[in-house]
Each structure stands twice: as structure tokens, then as C-alpha cells.
Amino acid sequence: MTDSKIVLITGANSGIGYATTKLISSQPNYHVIMACRSEEKGLKAMEEIQGSGIKGTLSVLQLDVTSDQSIAAAVETVEKEFGRVDVFVSNAGITAYAETGSKKMSTIFATNVTGAVTSSEAFVSLLLKSARPYLIQISSGLGSFGLATDPEDQFYNSPSHVYRMSKAALNMATVQQHKRFHSQNIRVYAYCPGFVRSNLRGESEQARSGGGFAGDPMDSARGILDICEGKRDADVGRFIHANGTYPW
Ligand SMILES: NC(=O)c1ccc[n+]([C@@H]2O[C@H](COP(=O)([O-])OP(=O)(O)OC[C@H]3O[C@@H](n4cnc5c(N)ncnc54)[C@H](OP(=O)(O)O)[C@@H]3O)[C@@H](O)[C@H]2O)c1
Known part of the structure; x- marks a missing residue:
């Protein structure tokens, strides 16, 4: 068992998960488990990050958050290799x-809600082995009821209805996880990473950059590192972003 802080990040091969892996592993005394649905993509991303001269360590874990079998195998592997998880970053989304109708809704909910909840809860037994466990659900300001009903909010008219619904559902799941796990010392958060460059909206430059308006995912990563380092302990159980909080 390593003395380093063990951070498991789902969807670590791309976008915010990749940037967070890079930033956290640039610090000494961290081991990041890059949990990726494609082991091949995970290994390629790990190689790139290792090439950037990191001070921490990395490993790749196959994990598809929509597969019970993959989740169970991943828990078994991490238990054998590390015996605990200190921080679970539930980032895959x-x-x-391309989908429409009920297919669109079930596909998005399967990953963003069911996948995020079942995969994170499967690792609770390993979080409980940590002296200072954190569970971070990567949500979105688009999931906030407060912001969605505020005509002054810049994303009031955002058309991503199903995505918004999925992140609102994830927020409720996070509130419930906080209430269920707080007494066991697991610090639970919903975290909005901000509107940043990634493959979430597609792989063209136009989509990745959000029409040129998307920010840098390293800024999202800094907010996640702050949580890992205890700098957001006063906000436990809340819906936070890198510089403050959002209304649920
Ligand atoms: N970018 C933004 O502006 C923004 C804003 C607010 C919230 N978010 C949230 O941030 C999180 C990360 O997204 P991103 O923007 O970094 O997008 P991204 O670049 O598309 O990364 C998403 C990651 O999730 C992985 N993933 C998707 N389905 C999965 C599954 N079933 N099992 C395991 N991994 C899976 C993807 O793997 P593959 O590479 O194999 O597809 C990829 O590694 C998401 O929860 C998203 O909703 C993003």
C-alpha cells in the first residue's frame, strides 16, 4: 500500500479528467488512478502525461461507469493493488x-446519473479505508435549478435540456450521498468545472473550443486539487465551483 494520496478519476483520458490527472500528478505524494472505459486511450493519455515530467505516479484502470461488471472488476483491482481510495472524482460524462427522443434521454442518464452514482457508491468501501476521504461529483452549473430559473443567467436559454436534467438529477444524488456518508467522514461535493475546452460537445475545433468561448480545463483541475488539499472543507455538502458556490 502506497503512502501517496490515491485519487481515482473516471473519464481521465480526455478534457477535464485529463487536465486534472496532469495537475494532480505534477504534485509529489499523489498517485492518480486513471479510470478509463478504453484502456488503450488511458495508456496513451498516461504516456503523454508521464512525458510532461510529473512528480507523482499514475496507473490506468479499465472502468466503464455504465457496466456493473466493469465497475465490480475495477473495485476488485483497486482493492488488491491499493487497498483504499482517498479521493474519488466522478467525472465521466x-x-x-447524435441521439434523439427516449434513446437520447436514456443514454445521457445512463452515464451522467446511473453511471456516476453506481460507480462512486461501489468505491465507498474503499473510501472508508482512507483517513480523509473525498467524493467529488463533477456536475455543471447547467444542472442548477436556481440558475436555470434565473433569466439573468448567461445559460438561461441553453438548449441542452436533457443534459441539464441529468446534472440536476446528479445534484440530488449528491445531496443524498452527502447526507448518507457525512457521518462516515466522507466529504461529498458537487463541483462545476466551468465552461472549458474538451470533447464533450464534439471533436471539431469549433466544438472543443465552444465556439472560441470555452476556458482552460487546467482551471477546472485547480479547483479539484483545492478540494483534495482540504481547501474547500468549509463547503462540504455544497454545490461548488472553483471560486465559490452555486445554488442547487
Ligand atoms: N467541458 C465543459 O465545459 C463542462 C462543463 C460543465 C461540466 N462538465 C462535465 O465535466 C465532465 C468531464 O467532461 P469533459 O468536458 O472533460 O468531456 P470529455 O472531454 O468528453 O471527457 C469525458 C470523459 O468521460 C469518459 N466517459 C464517457 N462515458 C464513459 C463511460 N461510460 N465510462 C467511463 N468513462 C466514460 C470519456 O471517455 P472516452 O474518451 O472513451 O469517450 C472521457 O474520458 C463531465 O461530467 C461533463 O458533464 C464539462
Whole structure:
């Protein structure tokens, strides 16, 4: 068992998960488990990050958050290799622009809600082995009822209805996880990473950059590192972003 802080990040091969892996592993005394649905993509991303001269350590874990079998195998592997998880970053998420109707809704909910909840809860037994466990659900300001009903909010008219619904459901799941796990010392958060460059909206430059308006995912990563380092302990159980909080 390592003395380093063990951070498991789902969807670590791309976008915010990749940036967070890079930033956290640039610090000494951290081991990041890059949990990726494609082991091949995970290994390629790990190689790139290792090439950037990190001070921490990395490993790749196959994990598809929509597969019970994959989740169970991943828990078994981490238990054998590390014996605990200190921080679980539940980051994997999708938009499914290509889908329509009920297929779109079930596809998005399967990853963003069911996948995020079942995978994170499968690792609770290993979080409980940590002296200072954190569970971070990567949500979105688009899931906030407070912001969605505020005509002054910049994303009031955002058309991503199903995505918004999925992140609102994830927020409720996070509130419930906080209430259920707080007495066991697991610090639970919903975290909005901000509107940043990634493959979430598609792989063209236009989509990745959000029409040129998307920010840097390293800023999202800094907010996650702050949580890992205890700098957001006063906000436990809340819906936070890198510089403050959002209304649920
Ligand atoms: N970017 C933004 O502006 C923004 C804003 C607010 C919230 N978010 C949230 O941030 C999180 C990360 O998204 P991103 O923007 O970094 O997008 P991204 O670049 O598309 O990364 C998403 C990651 O999730 C993985 N993933 C998707 N389905 C999965 C599954 N079933 N099992 C395991 N991994 C899976 C993807 O793997 P593959 O590479 O194999 O597809 C990829 O690694 C999401 O929860 C998203 O909703 C993003």
C-alpha cells in the first residue's frame, strides 16, 4: 500500500479528467488512478502525461461507469493493488448530441446519473479505508435549478435540456450521498468545472473550443486539487465551483 494520496478519476483520458490527472500528478505524494472505459486511450493519455515530467505516479484502470461488471472488476483491482481510495472524482460524462427522443434521454442518464452514482457508491468501501476521504461529483452549473430559473443567467436559454436534467438529477444524488456518508467522514461535493475546452460537445475545433468561448480545463483541475488539499472543507455538502458556490 502506497503512502501517496490515491485519487481515482473516471473519464481521465480526455478534457477535464485529463487536465486534472496532469495537475494532480505534477504534485509529489499523489498517485492518480486513471479510470478509463478504453484502456488503450488511458495508456496513451498516461504516456503523454508521464512525458510532461510529473512528480507523482499514475496507473490506468479499465472502468466503464455504465457496466456493473466493469465497475465490480475495477473495485476488485483497486482493492488488491491499493487497498483504499482517498479521493474519488466522478467525472465521466456525455452529451449524446447524435441521439434523439427516449434513446437520447436514456443514454445521457445512463452515464451522467446511473453511471456516476453506481460507480462512486461501489468505491465507498474503499473510501472508508482512507483517513480523509473525498467524493467529488463533477456536475455543471447547467444542472442548477436556481440558475436555470434565473433569466439573468448567461445559460438561461441553453438548449441542452436533457443534459441539464441529468446534472440536476446528479445534484440530488449528491445531496443524498452527502447526507448518507457525512457521518462516515466522507466529504461529498458537487463541483462545476466551468465552461472549458474538451470533447464533450464534439471533436471539431469549433466544438472543443465552444465556439472560441470555452476556458482552460487546467482551471477546472485547480479547483479539484483545492478540494483534495482540504481547501474547500468549509463547503462540504455544497454545490461548488472553483471560486465559490452555486445554488442547487
Ligand atoms: N467541458 C465543459 O465545459 C463542462 C462543463 C460543465 C461540466 N462538465 C462535465 O465535466 C465532465 C468531464 O467532461 P469533459 O468536458 O472533460 O468531456 P470529455 O472531454 O468528453 O471527457 C469525458 C470523459 O468521460 C469518459 N466517459 C464517457 N462515458 C464513459 C463511460 N461510460 N465510462 C467511463 N468513462 C466514460 C470519456 O471517455 P472516452 O474518451 O472513451 O469517450 C472521457 O474520458 C463531465 O461530467 C461533463 O458533464 C464539462
